[in-house]
Amino acid sequence: MAAKFLIVGAGFSGCVLANRLIKQLDCTIDIIDERSHIGGNCHTSRDEETGIMVHHYGPHIFNTDKKEIWDFVNSFVEFRPYVHRVKARVDDKIFPLPINLMTINQYFGKALDPKQAKIFLSSLADHSILHPTNFEDQALAFIGKDLYRAFFYGYTKKQWGCEPRELPASILKRIPVRFNYDDNYHPHPYTGIPVEGYSAVMEKMIDSPAIKLHLNRKFFPGEQHEEYNHIFYTGPLDTFFQFCFGRLGYRTVTFERNVQDGDFQGTAQMNFCDETVPYTRISEHKHFTPWEKHDKTVYFKEYSHETTPSDEPYYPKRLDADKRILFDYRKKAATLNGFSFLGRLATYRYMDMHNVIDEALHFATTFAQAFKTGKPLPVFPNIEDSI
Ligand SMILES: Cc1cc2nc3c(=O)[nH]c(=O)nc-3n(C[C@H](O)[C@H](O)[C@H](O)COP(=O)(O)OP(=O)(O)OC[C@H]3O[C@@H](n4cnc5c(N)ncnc54)[C@H](O)[C@@H]3O)c2cc1C
Structure with missing residues (x-):
């Protein structure tokens, strides 16, 4: 049976x-x-007002280094290539993320080559911190005070709701600094977006x-x-x-939806690193499907906060x-x-x-x-x- x-x-x-x-x-x-x-948290559907494919629980970019996983998801629906390029707004200036040679040269007004940039960053790093035990010390030991304050301090404080020195050092180990001009956020060889969204992938499955x-x-x-x-x-x-045994701790995100004509920010994701801006980032969803044309645009401001029993758990x-x-x-x-x-x-x-x-x-x-x-x-x- x-x-x-x-x-x-x-x-x-x-x-x-x-x-x-x-x-x-x-x-x-x-x-x-x-x-x-x-679709769970990867649920997508077309926005009724604009026709744009919206990722309801935050922007999702599919990326993997395993061909078998890529072949598996592509066996259900069509994925199109998509390169995620994130921008950061710091003190009313725009920089590329993750921190790369362009970020370093723009921020410090220099024209360093990769070797010079490594030496320069090493000169900024705090070498007195031998065994960093928290996020802040890890950042200071690695990139120094200026880049840390500009790109990580405010953003991290908003995202996690605490001082970065209260967070484990392991969080920063995942943030790369590149000594070239590669600003592709997801360097995995297989990266894309399903043409009809993620929910369609799961319906087929x-x-x-x-x-x-x-x-x-x-x-x-x-x-x-x-x-x-x-x-x-x-x-x-x-x-x-x-x-x-008690509640497991999560951070949650609230999305503020906005619609207007044309193009709002010219890119899919803008991070707001200053502590004074209350949201962490803005994602503008029509840029996730550059092959589509839409007269209007829909974008979402993301506010990070502590999870109450009625909130969706997002980040453990x-x-x-x-x-x-x-x-x-x-x-x-x-x-x-x-x-x-x-x-x-x-x-x-x-x-x-x-x-x-x-x-x-x-x-x-x-x-x-x-x-x-x-x-x-x-x-x-x-x-x-x-x-
Ligand atoms: C803001 C954000 C951005 C992200 N961006 C990316 C990205 O760019 N690329 C990437 O690869 N990953 C990304 N992720 C991760 C991605 O969302 C997860 O990998 C994925 O959603 C996990 O799938 P899951 O099925 O394990 O969980 P979920 O998608 O959470 O699915 C669990 C389902 O269980 C249901 N459920 C729970 N309890 C019950 C119950 N008691 N009864 C009935 N149903 C229940 C829920 O309603 C939900 O639908 C992102 C995550 C977040 C939070």
């Missing part, structure tokens, strides 16, 4: 998992999502008589579902356990206290029968789309093999890097 599975969450994690499970097991799948649409999608349907913790052989949960881990904070709580939830999850947890919310990690797709692909295979052979079923995809 065919197995019956329930997947909670119709984002990339849930949809990739469903797509793969029906190929590897004799099964039917119900996917439920409490929202009124497919689950287009099968064996999969049924139920929108506006919430999964409540403790619900009994004896009709299913197994339940895959991609929602927030702390919600699943009714916050018994992963402070030490969060990691201790996460450890307790993971231990408790491992004692359950009939549940697996995957995706950015259930594993409490910041993950790009290519990360969740990659993980769901592998998890489906591991699960299917264990299910077929009667071996213990995997609970989490990230077993080694558990916290």
Whole structure:
């Protein structure tokens, strides 16, 4: 008899998992999502007023260095090449990001070549900081006071809602400084945007008589579902356990929508680094599809703030206290029968789309093999890097 599975969450994690499970097991799948649409936080649809494809939960650019992931997403819909070039506004001047040779030369009014720029930046760095333990020290040790104050201090303070010296040094390790003029924000070899948006990718993934999608349907913790052989949960881990060990910390984002004629800022993303500007960035969505022509434009100002129980969780904070709580939830999850947890919310990690797709692909295979052979079923995809 065919197995019956329930997947909670119709984002990339849930949809990739469903797509793969029906190929590897004799099964039917119900996917439920409490929202009124497919796509999770990657949901896109055309703005009614302007016709522009809007990324409702913030701008999303698909990028990966794995050809198999690129081929996988391209097997469902057409992606077009897109190069993300981010600009930063600092003291009413515009600079390219990530910090590169153009940023350094423009900011300091110089014409340095790569070798000279390295020496120059090293002369600005604070070499007295030998073992940086926080974000601020890491930045000062690496790029010095001027670039740090201009490009990182205000932006980081707004994004995380605290002094950068209260954040772990590990956050800055991910921000590159380039000693050439490459301002392509995502240097992965495979980068693009789906022509009809991300929700269309996921609709195609689950287009099968064996999969049924139920929108506006919430999964409540403790619900009994004896009709299913197994339940895959991609929602927030702390919600699943009714916050018994406390809430995992997240930052959230509020979007302020604006419409006008023509072109508002001439680019897809402008970061506002000054602390005095209340929003962190403005994304203008028609620039994500440069092959389309629109007379009007729609853009969104992003305000970052602390998550209240009614907000969408966006960026996991992963402070030490969060990691201790996460450890307790993971231990408790491992004692359950009939549940697996995957995706950015259930594993409490910041993950790009290519990360969740990659993980769901592998998890489906591991699960299917264990299910077929009667071996213990995997609970989490990230077993080694558990916290
Ligand atoms: C502002 C922002 C910008 C980003 N930009 C990029 C980018 O440019 N490139 C990139 O690769 N990645 C980007 N990401 C990351 C990307 O959004 C995630 O990788 C992706 O959304 C994760 O998919 P998921 O399925 O794991 O989770 P989600 O997309 O969050 O899906 C989980 C789903 O579960 C549902 N759900 C939760 N609880 C329940 C419940 N109890 N009952 C029913 N349904 C439930 C939710 O409604 C949701 O639809 C960005 C993220 C943010 C926050």
